[in-house]
Amino acid sequence: MKFVDEFRDRGLGRVLAGEIAEAVEPGRHVKVMEVCGGHTHSIYKYGVDDLLPENVELVHGPGCPVCVIPMGRVDDAIALAHHPGVIFTCFGDMIRVPGSNGSLLEAKAAGADIRIVYSPLDALRIAKADPEREVVFFAIGFETTAPSTALTLLRARQEGVKNFSCFCNHVTIVPPLRALLESPDLRLDGFVGPGHVATVVGARPFEFIPDDYGKPVVVSGFEPVDILQSVLMVLRQLSDGRCAVENQYKRVVPYDGNGAALKAMTEVFALRPHFEWRGLGFISQSGLRISDAFADLDAELRFEVPGVRVADPKACQCGEVLKGVIRPWECKVFGTACTPERPIGTCMVSSEGACAAYYNYGRFARDREVV
Amino acid sequence: MCLAIPGRIIEVVDEELRLALVDVAGVRRRVNVGLLDSEERPACVGDWVLIHVGFAISRIDEEEAAATLGLLRGMGEDFEQELEELKASVIE
Numbered sequence: 001m002k003f004v005d006e007f008r009d010r011g012l013g014r015v016l017a018g019e020i021a022e023a024v025e026p027g028r029h030v031k032v033m034e035v036c037g038g039h040t041h042s043i044y045k046y047g048v049d050d051l052l053p054e055n056v057e058l059v060h061g062p063g064c065p066v067c068v069i070p071m072g073r074v075d076d077a078i079a080l081a082h083h084p085g086v087i088f089t090c091f092g093d094m095i096r097v098p099g100s101n102g103s104l105l106e107a108k109a110a111g112a113d114i115r116i117v118y119s120p121l122d123a124l125r126i127a128k129a130d131p132e133r134e135v136v137f138f139a140i141g142f143e144t145t146a147p148s149t150a151l152t153l154l155r156a157r158q159e160g161v162k163n164f165s166c167f168c169n170h171v172t173i174v175p176p177l178r179a180l181l182e183s184p185d186l187r188l189d190g191f192v193g194p195g196h197v198a199t200v201v202g203a204r205p206f207e208f209i210p211d212d213y214g215k216p217v218v219v220s221g222f223e224p225v226d227i228l229q230s231v232l233m234v235l236r237q238l239s240d241g242r243c244a245v246e247n248q249y250k251r252v253v254p255y256d257g258n259g260a261a262l263k264a265m266t267e268v269f270a271l272r273p274h275f276e277w278r279g280l281g282f283i284s285q286s287g288l289r290i291s292d293a294f295a296d297l298d299a300e301l302r303f304e305v306p307g308v309r310v311a312d313p314k315a316c317q318c319g320e321v322l323k324g325v326i327r328p329w330e331c332k333v334f335g336t337a338c339t340p341e342r343p344i345g346t347c348m349v350s351s352e353g354a355c356a357a358y359y360n361y362g363r364f365a366r367d368r369e370v371v
Numbered sequence: 372m373c374l375a376i377p378g379r380i381i382e383v384v385d386e387e388l389r390l391a392l393v394d395v396a397g398v399r400r401r402v403n404v405g406l407l408d409s410e411e412r413p414a415c416v417g418d419w420v421l422i423h424v425g426f427a428i429s430r431i432d433e434e435e436a437a438a439t440l441g442l443l444r445g446m447g448e449d450f451e452q453e454l455e456e457l458k459a460s461v462i463e
């Protein structure tokens with residue numbers, strides 16, 4: 001497929017791996033965080049980490065939208081789904097995410113009308129086809145996905161669809177990155193920046209990382225060659241003693257982002273003062289709610305939701321995994337009590353979760369010690 | 372769900388609703404192209420776009436893609452040449 005196969009070229013991957021081995025200073029152990037779950041997925045799917053020298057370590061970041069939804073919000077979703085007359089719609093990877101009392105999949109088995117959709121527009125179509133029922137869309141995702149929800153709500157408004165609403169859980173990427181950079185747990189040398197978030201927000205919002213924290217960021221595409229090239233670009237900045245935002249994914253990412261997408265988001269969403277992230281706790285100004293102008297389309301206002309905060313299960317170490325403090329296989333329940341079929345934590349659910357990526361691609365590289 | 376895939380616009384089917392028919396590796400589906408409206412020109416037939424949850428979130432710039440690949444291939448040639456030279460060398 002065009003723009004895919006070329007960036008999966010093994011020969012180019014090998015060349016880049018050679019360049020990376022040369023670029024890293026001898027005796028130095030470099031930790032680079034790939035922020036986005038999409039990158040984590042590609043890294044394990046294509047064995048990108050196997051091509052890296054021992055002293056270049058990829059640390060997985062918090063950018064998997066499914067992974068960061070806290071238990072309490074899943075419970076709220078389930079409560080919405082059980083509301084009489086509601087058709088509850090969500091993306092496929094949300095259905096297995098555990099809440100404090102089961103998942104949406106279990107709620108569905110217990111009789112709730114829960115339907116998987118590929119797009120929020122599919123949810124809107126269901127609402128239009130069945131005007132007697134209330135259709136709620138479980139909106140999740142970073143800035144990559146939020147504009148799609150925004151456009152769907154704008155369209156619902158425009159078409160006067162009365163039986164559609166949105167349970168908004170959209171989050172933004174900069175606050176958790178700042179929280180990570182402030183945390184003493186983790187020493188990182190640079191970042192592979194989230195390419196799809198950047199198609200919307202641009203590369204500019206990541207300038208705080210070099211400006212305030214003196215670390216390089218390279219906004220990256222998602223194919224193996226993209227990721228390898230981005231790692232190389234980070235290493236080159238390090239060896240040159242520079243730090244800046246660089247854009248490896250120029251074919252898709254405009255430095256200033258997508259104006260139409262940002263405009264739609266500003267119209268439809270407002271920042272929440274704080275939002276809870278699974279494993280990371282509350283982070284200020286990191287979540288979006290439906291704006292006052294669109295309050296009639298906000299499922300949280302239209303229906304009662306419990307809104308109870310639930311602590312993560314004791315056995316779960318997703319927080320450490322999301323912060324890159326431990327590797328997935330270091331969690332005590334990884335692959336035993338916690339598997340994609342019966343997940344305890346969220347990182348085992350979505351294919352972009354670090355635990356699921358390890359598990360699904362059979363990459364139990366326990367021999368690679370974390371330094 | 373956070374993945375995005377490239378596709379090519381085959382037809383703009385509804386100007387007002389901003390819907391276009393795209394071809395993704397032989398599969399044809401409708402997607403919304405409203406997020407491309409702020410760019411210097413609206414989505415057109417033949418454009419390559421990146422599709423995520425039913426929306427084209429960005430146009431793919433063919434020239435930039437070619438430039439990235441060109442740079443990498445150049446690196447590849449240097450590497451192959453270096454390898455050839457290494458093979459040719461007989462250090463004793």
Ligand code: SF4
Nearest residue numbers: 318331338345348355
């Ligand atoms: S193995 Fe399960 S519980 Fe442990 S960190 Fe991964 S997803 Fe969370």
